[in-house]
Amino acid sequence: MKQTLFCMLLLAACLSYGQSKQVITDEDRFNKYITSHISYFTFNGQRPTGKGWDNLDELFAKNQFVAWGEYHNSPLLSQLTAYALESAQKHGYKKWCIEVGPYTALELTRISRTKSPADTLTKLYKNGYPHIGTFPFFSSPEDAQMLIAANKLHFNIWGIDQEFQMSFPYFLAKVYQTQQRKFQYRYKALYDSLQAKWWYPDTKLLDSMANAITQTQYKALLKEINTSKEIYHTGDNSGRAALMKANFFKYYDAGAKNEKVFFKMGSNHLAKGINLQTNLYDIGNAVYELAQRNQSGFTNVYLMVRYTIEKGKLTDDMLSKENENPKAFSKLYDIDKWVLIDLRQLKMKYDNTLPRDTYQLIEKYDYVLVSPEKLSIANNEN
Incomplete structure (x- = not known):
């Protein structure tokens, strides 16, 4: 009888303990984890300072690939990137991969070597498509700081994306104006027809221009415009992702073994696994798997802003229903x-x-970086 009573009391105690023991949820685990894995730094356009920046700097020392998944068109982020290039260079990085086409990358490289890259970018912005300019993501004096840093630190700029639609008129003019006057007179009607529908130039006309010129690089540029305008026309995200990967490996295979590369592209493109917007295996996942093959390292950082300003109105993303x-x-x-x-x-x-969306970000990114800025919004590509 005493043994039975003892067992009943022991069972009751166990049940009571189990009921009183608090179940730790993912939300609890997340909140507790953050307190010991968060760091900060300050940056006012000068040199960044603080433990958070030290942690970002250390990523370049430990990885073959560091990827900043950015939000676009932030002058402050462009200034910060100029210092990131300096950090990367100290750790042996020589390649900077950005979200532009290969021929835009060549133009940006040329501009970086001019007397005043800021004046050139400002002019191209004013002469280009309203609120976007000629080369998206490169239009301001702050953007020029990145180019100046890249040139000073001897970076090669890799452009792995499509050629953006807004740059078509610029490149068509470049191809035409570099030809001899006799050529320009003969093919002026062809050139005018291409520029008349610059946003979607006719394939046959592009081919006619390519067949008429002799320079290999310009033939390839016209072919690139044709590929890019079809991606725009069809909205083919899979084609764009495939193009990014093909262009990246073209650069990578031609370079030194296990080349270190710093990526600064839209965050959507740099996720591990399937990306967050188009449900595709994008360039980020391809480079992540390349790092595994090389037994090197890949680290991606998701950069974000909470506050934006558009047409004078301040929006708090945290309070938005469609955050x-x-x-x-x-x-x-x-x-x-x-x-x-x-x-x-x-x-x-x-x-x-x-x-x-919180689970997804935890799965697909190694770090999150929250900016203190209030970002002015125009028309952003992604």
Whole structure:
């Protein structure tokens, strides 16, 4: 009888303990993890300072590939990138991969070597498509700081994307104006027809121009325009992703073995696994797998802003019903500091106590960097 009573009391105690023991949810785990894996730095356009920047700098020392998945058209981020190039160069990086086409990369390289890259970019912006310019993502004096840094530090610029539609008139003019006057007179009607529908130049006309010229690089440029305009016309995200990978490996295979590369592209393109917008295996995943093959390292950083200003109106992404970034990270915003969160050791049970977009970001990125800025929005490519 005493033994039975003892067993019943022991069982009751165990049940009571089990009921009183708190279940740790993913939300609890996330909030606790953040407190010990968050760091900060300040940056006012001069040199960044703080533990957070030291952690970002260290990524270049430990990895073959470092990828900044950016938000576009931020002058402040362009200034920060100029210092990132300096950090990368100190650790043996010589290649800078950006979200432009191969021929735009050549033009940006040329501009970086001119007396005043800022004046050139400003002029190209004013003469280009309204609010976007000639070369998206490269239009301001702050963008010129990146080019100046790349030139000073002897970086090669890799452009792996399509040639953007806004640059078509610029490149068509470049091809035509470099020809002899006799050629220009003979083919003026052809050139005018191409420029008349610059956003979608006719394939037969592009081929006619390519057949008429002799320079190999310009033949290839016209072919690139044709490929790019079809991607625009069909909205073919898979074709764009395939083009990025093909262009990247063309650069990579021609370079030194295990070349170190710093990426600065839209965050959508640099995710591990399937990306967040188009559900494709994009360039980020391809480079991640290349690093595994090389037994080197790949680290990607998701950069985000909480506040944007458009037409004078301030928008808080955290309060938006169609928020662009996970609210779990927006709430970490600091008005004075950049906030860096290291996600690499965070493990989830997937109990749905966190929103789906938070789980996705944890799966696909190693770090999140929250900017303190209020970003002015124009018309951004992605």
